[in-house]
Amino acid sequence: MTIKSSKETSSRNQNPRITWEGCSVLLDINDGDRVLFSRLTAGSKIKIGNKNCSLQPLIGCPFGSSFQVEVGDDGPFLSRIFSSSEGGTLQEKNVSQITEESRDNRAIVDNNTAQSLSGEDIEEMRRKGATGDDIVEALIANSATFDKKTAFSQEKYRIKKQKKYAPRVLLRRPFSRSICEAYFKKHAEKIGFLRVDTLSLLLSFANVTAHSDVLVVDMLGGIVTGAVAERLGGTGYVCNTYSGAKPHPINIVQMFNFCEDTCRRIVHASSAELCSSDGGTPLSTEQLEDACDTGSGENEESLSVSVIESVSMDESCNGNFEAVTDVDHSPKLCKSVKAGERAPLELIKAWKENGFSSLIIAAPDLDAWSIVKKFLPLLSSSAPFVIYHQYLQPLATCLHNLQIEKMAINLQISEPWLREYQVLPSRTHPHMQMSSTGGFVLSGTRITGGLGLGDEKDITLRGLEAIKRCSKVYMEAYISLLSFGLTSDGLSTLENCYGRSIIVADREMVEEKADAMLLEAQSSDVAFLVVGDPCGATTHTDLVVRAKKLEVDVKVVHNASVMNAIGVCGLQLYRYGETVSIPFFTDTWRPDSFYEKLKRNRTLGLHMLCLLDIRVKEPSLESLCRGKKVYEPPRFMTINTAIEQLLEVGQNHPESVYNEDTSCVGLARVGCEDQVIVAGSMKQLLTQDFGPPLHCLVIVGETHPLEEEMLQFYTINNSSKHT
Incomplete structure (x- = not known):
């Protein structure tokens, strides 16, 4: 990790809204005609048209500042614009004045004779120190057809000349939205055609908040990793995972101007480290060097290109402006985010024990189902996950498999819709050209089941x-x-x-x-x-x-058990009393010890769960007497048998607290696909067929109105069986 000068660090910490030497910037030339990234140094230059301009005047200026290309004694330079000198653009004109004009352009013939100002005259004005705005005004004054044009045509003419003779540069701060928009407009394939509204959906569905530990599979150059780190704000961790020997390049992260604290929160760990059953095996020195030096060699070359690359919105409007060149690469970038530092073993162990807060997968080149099946177990229970793909079918297949495997709930596929509008007086309408799609997003919540109750x-x-x-x-x-x-x-x-x-x-x-x-x-x-x-x-x-x-x-x-799954019948768990077990009666053994517990629960108005006897591999009494065990066939108590035994015990107690009219709920195979729930009196349930085991019974106490409403769905009068 490189050590930055105290001056640079101090300026960054004092006011991150002001540029400093070595920071990354986004330069918006002529209102979006060209958008390019650069790194501010004293020797950095950009080429606008045929003019090479130094970026040094941009150092120390607030993000959002505007600059205009001027020509001085030492050549072209960028001059900061503090306020608009025109003051009367078309947007600011009175709408009524515009609509009352009856002029049109039908009499105007474009024969290159309307302009009386020659190229030599313009060069002479420049030598005399005329600004770009002065040249634009002179061109307007010497145009024989300007006054005949409509107000809209006049505005277009002014903007066209301003872009040529007085190009302007807007100094923008690189952050997730501006970076994503810049790439999407020209080089969308480099970020997997990820649109800014889709990126925001990924962060929202993944519930990326402060102090989260987010697992990311980012094969889009680092735009997702950077957006997550930006949202975390120096808290929590974003772990970029990968399969293979080296992490995926995340060069875009270096455009975010993250501070050192945020850089340290961006780490990487291989899938082998995260998915291994042990606590994480330390890598050898050679392996560690390979993992940490991902930015060298081929990746470093691609990094240099990405930082200075021109991302032009419309090259057809850019005939006078050439690609950016001569950017000085002498300042070294923050090495802590070259590919992220390798995650410490202690951190990996903690993640394996506690799980990640969320998972974001943005790897269009990989099979969505294979990768989510691999990394979903690394999440904590009930953690959200989200998968991005530019096509629908891979996500549809993944959703289907997740449903079959019962690995997640709240599954949905979203296709975001974004339309950009021009908003001007009397001219508000959608842009004529726009992207057809920003890709698709599959989101869901990871769940964990049991040996639980079913299968x-x-x-x-x-x-x-x-x-x-x-x-x-x-x-x-x-x-x-x-x-x-x-x-x-x-x-x-x-x-x-x-x-x-x-x-x-x-x-x-x-x-x-x-x-x-x-x-x-x-x-x-x-x-x-x-x-x-x-x-x-x-x-x-x-x-x-x-x-x-x-x-x-x-x-x-x-895991889940019948003790909490019993809540499926609608009776609230905190209104249950003691649980009892009902054993099989024999000819000589008919216990009633559970009656006292049942009596206490009924007196307190509490519900009571009755667990019914299971006899598996039980030796018969006769075989035990003979000294040679012979096992009886398996027996499972049914709800019907349990009620018969309960009524028999009740008859033996004159002060019985229940009878055949007491409300009960019978449940069979709780947690299975074919579970059965029936509510009614003991007399009614006595004749019901609940099917195969396992069965359990709830004796209902005093009920809340909400409980009564829920039980109505399971009463015999509505249906004989309910699942």
Whole structure:
């Protein structure tokens, strides 16, 4: 990183609205006829027509200043204009005066005889010190047809002569809008045909705000990276990621005049570093030099071109002006933004643990679906992402795949529309020429599912990463089950999805043989998969306690469980009381210990979630007596059986707090595509068919009007089954 002079740094910090030596500027010549970038130094020059003008007079002037080309004793120079000397342009004239004129141009014949002032006369005026404005006024005075022209033609004539004999230069500050507009008007292909309104959509949809950590895939020369860094304002980080050996060039960033604090916030990291399962492996010295020296060699050559390049809006109107030349490259640019410094390992590790705030992909040359599938897991949960492409079809394919994989919500494709208007008295209309499209934008919000409640796709991305790091993977299979149970096809589905062999951990293994699993965890990583959330059952807490006693590090990846997914029925979670489990009754064992909890909940007016019994790989009592285990077929309690048992227990308590008219909600396969929710009395639900397991039951307490309104959608009177 180069060290700048104290004078330069001081002037930049004191007032960034005033130019300083070495800063980048955007020069707007003749109201947009030519737009070019340059770097202000004492030796920098631009060529306007056949005149070479030094840029030194621009140093120390505020951005927004206007200059005019004048000719002095030492040759052409740029003279600052502090106010308009004409004072009466067409825009300022009274509209009524213009409309009352009856003149037209039909009698005017262009035969090159109307102007009596010759080229020699004009050169003589210049030698005598006449300004460009003086020459323009002399041309008007010596024109035999000027007074016969309409007011509009007179204005066009004045502007044409002013551009030729008194060209003006507007000193503009390079920022995301001005840079994007300048490139789009002439060299749109260099920024992937990204229009300024599309760029603003990218920043808005990605929710780029102060202190955000934004992951960017920028193959548009750095315009997106620079716009994000500008929006962050020296807070947070913008990480430019890439596949391959070196970062993509982001030369446009160097036109933004970022301070050193902002430069340090622009970093890069390869996809291999960000997506690796470890904490980030330090690069070798040679690799580090390659990553940091991206601006040298070929890239440095392209950088020089981009800084001095003429970005002309309309070269046909520019016959008198040649390409900019003789720009001095002696001042070195801020090397901290050549390609961004390599992100520190500590920062990469933090991003891998916490995720990025948002993702912006602007890589039209890459397949949108492949790249979003690769980088979406790097985002934090519920983080926004946005993808730009100049064509619709790649984004449509990507959206379709995201929907199928259930990786995101709020998916939409936007095509921005921008029309520029001329606004003048009696002449307001859209510009005759405009861009047909600014490209397309796909936006969405990343979501994480579970081993959750439904199927193999419900696992969180963080959980999937943990599975792939582990040498052994167990799946607990008696507290709850996934929708496809424990069939061989179901396990095969899980193994194919997760890329690991899965060992089914039944009750016997978890309660009696867990020590062997914990011993394995002392020497290697072991995953213990749970349907729902790992902290939702006492059995799992016991495993954590035993692991910690053996000094085994335990990391829990949380997920959705029936304890929070039950809110889908519309009953508010904070109005629930204690949860109870309803076990299967037998001929000799008919427990009612849950009744006291149910009574307390009913007294307090609280809802109560009833979890229904699951019997998987349970040995029969007879086989236990014989000393040889024989397992009974799997059994899953239905809502109907649970209500029968509840009513039986209620009849045994004379002061029963519920009966067959008590309101309940039955839920089956919560979180699955075919989930069923039915609300009604116990008597009504007793005869309903809820389909395959798993089932659960909610006994409704006192309800809020909003809860009652929600339950109406699930009542038996509306429909027998609701999803």
